[in-house]
Amino acid sequence: MLKQTTAVTLLNLRSIPQRWGMSLTTVLSIALVVGVLLGFMAMASGFRATVDGAGSDDVAIMLRGGAMAEMNSNISRDEVRLLEVAPGIAASPEGEPLISSELYVVADGIRRASQTPANLALRGLGLHGPDMRPQFDLVEGRMFEPGSAELVVGESVQREFEGFALGDSVRLGNNNWTVVGVFSTGGSVFDSEIWTELGVVQNLYQRGSSVQTVRARLTSPDAIEALREYVENEPRLNLEVLSERAYFARSAGGTTNLIMFLGWPLAIAMAIGALAGAWNAMYASVDARTRELATLRAIGFGGFPAFIAAMVEAIVLAFFGGLVGAVATWILFDGVSASTLGSGFTQIVFAFAVTPDAVVQGVILAMIVGFLGGFVPAMRAARIPLLAVHAD
Amino acid sequence: MNATSPLYELKDLSKRYTRGKETVTIFDALDMTINTGDFIAIMGPSGSGKTTLLNLLGGIDRPSSGEVLFEGQRIDNLSQGKLAKWRAANAGFIFQFYNLMPTLTAAQNVELPLLLTSLSGKARKDRVKTALEIVGMGERARHRPGQLSGGQQQRVAIARAIVADPKVLLADEPTGDLDRTTADEILETLQLLNAEMGKTIIMVTHDPAAASHAKRELHLNKGRFEEKGKA
Ligand SMILES: Nc1ncnc2c1ncn2[C@@H]1O[C@H](COP(=O)(O)OP(=O)(O)OP(=O)(O)O)[C@@H](O)[C@H]1O
Ligand SMILES: [Mg+2]
Numbered sequence: 255m256l257k258q259t260t261a262v263t264l265l266n267l268r269s270i271p272q273r274w275g276m277s278l279t280t281v282l283s284i285a286l287v288v289g290v291l292l293g294f295m296a297m298a299s300g301f302r303a304t305v306d307g308a309g310s311d312d313v314a315i316m317l318r319g320g321a322m323a324e325m326n327s328n329i330s331r332d333e334v335r336l337l338e339v340a341p342g343i344a345a346s347p348e349g350e351p352l353i354s355s356e357l358y359v360v361a362d363g364i365r366r367a368s369q370t371p372a373n374l375a376l377r378g379l380g381l382h383g384p385d386m387r388p389q390f391d392l393v394e395g396r397m398f399e400p401g402s403a404e405l406v407v408g409e410s411v412q413r414e415f416e417g418f419a420l421g422d423s424v425r426l427g428n429n430n431w432t433v434v435g436v437f438s439t440g441g442s443v444f445d446s447e448i449w450t451e452l453g454v455v456q457n458l459y460q461r462g463s464s465v466q467t468v469r470a471r472l473t474s475p476d477a478i479e480a481l482r483e484y485v486e487n488e489p490r491l492n493l494e495v496l497s498e499r500a501y502f503a504r505s506a507g508g509t510t511n512l513i514m515f516l517g518w519p520l521a522i523a524m525a526i527g528a529l530a531g532a533w534n535a536m537y538a539s540v541d542a543r544t545r546e547l548a549t550l551r552a553i554g555f556g557g558f559p560a561f562i563a564a565m566v567e568a569i570v571l572a573f574f575g576g577l578v579g580a581v582a583t584w585i586l587f588d589g590v591s592a593s594t595l596g597s598g599f600t601q602i603v604f605a606f607a608v609t610p611d612a613v614v615q616g617v618i619l620a621m622i623v624g625f626l627g628g629f630v631p632a633m634r635a636a637r638i639p640l641l642a643v644h645a646d
Numbered sequence: 647m648n649a650t651s652p653l654y655e656l657k658d659l660s661k662r663y664t665r666g667k668e669t670v671t672i673f674d675a676l677d678m679t680i681n682t683g684d685f686i687a688i689m690g691p692s693g694s695g696k697t698t699l700l701n702l703l704g705g706i707d708r709p710s711s712g713e714v715l716f717e718g719q720r721i722d723n724l725s726q727g728k729l730a731k732w733r734a735a736n737a738g739f740i741f742q743f744y745n746l747m748p749t750l751t752a753a754q755n756v757e758l759p760l761l762l763t764s765l766s767g768k769a770r771k772d773r774v775k776t777a778l779e780i781v782g783m784g785e786r787a788r789h790r791p792g793q794l795s796g797g798q799q800q801r802v803a804i805a806r807a808i809v810a811d812p813k814v815l816l817a818d819e820p821t822g823d824l825d826r827t828t829a830d831e832i833l834e835t836l837q838l839l840n841a842e843m844g845k846t847i848i849m850v851t852h853d854p855a856a857a858s859h860a861k862r863e864l865h866l867n868k869g870r871f872e873e874k875g876k877a
Binding site for chain 1: 697701704706707727730731733734735739741742743745747748749750758759761762806818
């Protein structure tokens with residue numbers, strides 16, 4: 255039986271080039287399905303990687319209770335004072351608590367690639383702001399001077415948007431700013447931001463003395479408990495205390511889910527199309543070999559080898575389709591940067607990441623398409639009437 | 647088994663097709679004996695049921711009623727699997743359009759029936775070589791059907807039909823697609839297989855010249871056989 259099956263399978267695979275048009279269409283349609291799926295998965299995992307990279311365990315972020323996002327939060331000067339003496343917060347060498355009150359507003363930028371306007375986050379932060387970003391590194395120029403309209407810009411901003419070269423004068427809102435430095439936070443979301451001193455944003459955007467969030471460097475990740483307890487027991491503070499990692503995970507979860515939520519149904523809809531294509535191609539393949547298959551049966555071969563041979567053909571075509579789709583996605587998308595609306599309607603620049611896991615899922619999807627598309631035609635191959643030996 | 651013992655016995659054989667409400671009877675209550683070592687040509691008008699009869703003898707179709715006995719055993723009521731085994735062991739088929747696998751070489755085509763046996767790869771190669779030599783295609787073992795003429799393809803098909811050493815060869819218009827000279831060569835090969843190797847051959851043909859190569863000619867007409875004597 256094995257000899258028979260192997261012989262019929264090889265016979266079948268060898269004849270694929272005779273039906274190369276149909277076979278190629280099958281391969282390509284399956285490749286497209288896998289490509290789309292992997293594209294979405296790459297987007298989701300790239301986004302997740304960027305957002306995950308942004309969150310530290312030993313940085314606490316405090317927002318107005320129920321605010322969910324920085325944009326909706328509001329913390330008064332008095333509340334900030336109470337936080338400055340909270341427990342669990344690390345101190346600078348000078349003995350000051352490592353705290354950064356932050357406020358960000360939305361500014362306009364022009365995306366280089368598309369020449370279209372897009373929102374950018376302009377963040378005002380305290381002097382210890384950079385200490386809250388463990389991978390912070392000034393790659394060019396210098397830091398902004400407190401009190402002056404000077405900007406340092408994230409690497410992604412400089413790469414993706416126009417007019418943020420060192421020394422450039424930039425108009426944001428109603429004011430002119432000067433770019434004095436470029437920073438990196440190791441590819442995290444902050445690389446998509448523009449920073450200046452908190453007081454300057456409060457002044458130029460008429461925000462008084464209030465801020466949106468307070469970030470605090472913890473003495474250790476566990477110290478967040480002490481800080482949280484302090485905030486909860488202080489009646490004048492109505493704030494939520496989260497580790498920055500937890501905060502980002504919460505806001506990224508939505509976007510990642512949204513990407514996958516769009517991606518899977520689209521991939522499945524296309525997979526159904528590809529399935530019809532594979533089905534059709536396999537029917538054509540079985541049809542084209544009706545007389546051959548009947549002849550084998552007349553010689554004494556069983557129907558089962560014909561079934562297996564057709565299934566193998568379908569799965570082999572699908573496997574190649576999956577592989578082509580995966581490789582194409584890899585070549586086209588892996589590492590390509592894209593941007594999406596982050597929480598607060600600003601652009602987060604992230605890189606597509608085609609993970610091995612996603613490739614495996616894509617190839618499995620392809621093979622499922624091949625299996626389902628090949629099954630009925632393969633049954634037909636097994637049941638070809640012997641009298642078809644006389645077919646033309 | 648001596649040369650005149652019956653290889654086939656057809657008993658009260660009928661074949662009917664139902665098309666809608668209409669029933670078409672191809673033959674009814676047919677009785678016939680075919681002896682071992684015979685070379686029979688079956689002739690008759692188109693649609694008279696020649697191919698149908700050959701299908702019944704080869705176990706690739708079943709009668710509506712009646713029995714087909716091969717060496718005294720009924721084959722018409724065998725299960726599909728048993729019938730496939732019977733075909734593999736006893737019958738070699740030769741078709742008008744050769745029915746070779748276009749992607750396989752001549753040798754690979756001829757080897758196909760041997761894949762159903764327990765022969766080793768080496769033994770199979772030897773048998774294939776011998777079969778190709780018998781039909782005069784020893785030099786073309788590595789050619790694919792597309793690289794061979796019609797007559798050469800039919801020779802390869804004959805090699806495939808005999809390679810597993812079946813008792814009977816069933817040929818449906820084996821020369822129907824060939825010119826006279828090539829047809830005669832093929833028919834001489836069949837005569838040789840009958841005379842030298844004792845193969846029983848049942849051949850359907852339209853062509854009286856082809857039929858004259860056989861030992862016995864049967865004319866099928868309106869579901870009945872008429873025997874034409876042969877000198
Ligand atoms: N599957 C089928 N269903 C219905 N009728 C059939 C079927 N197969 C054959 N027939 C009919 O049976 C009759 C005999 O057919 P068969 O092919 O045996 O004729 P034949 O003598 O071989 O003819 P030819 O010389 O043209 O090859 C024909 O009338 C044909 O239409
Ligand atoms: Mg016929």
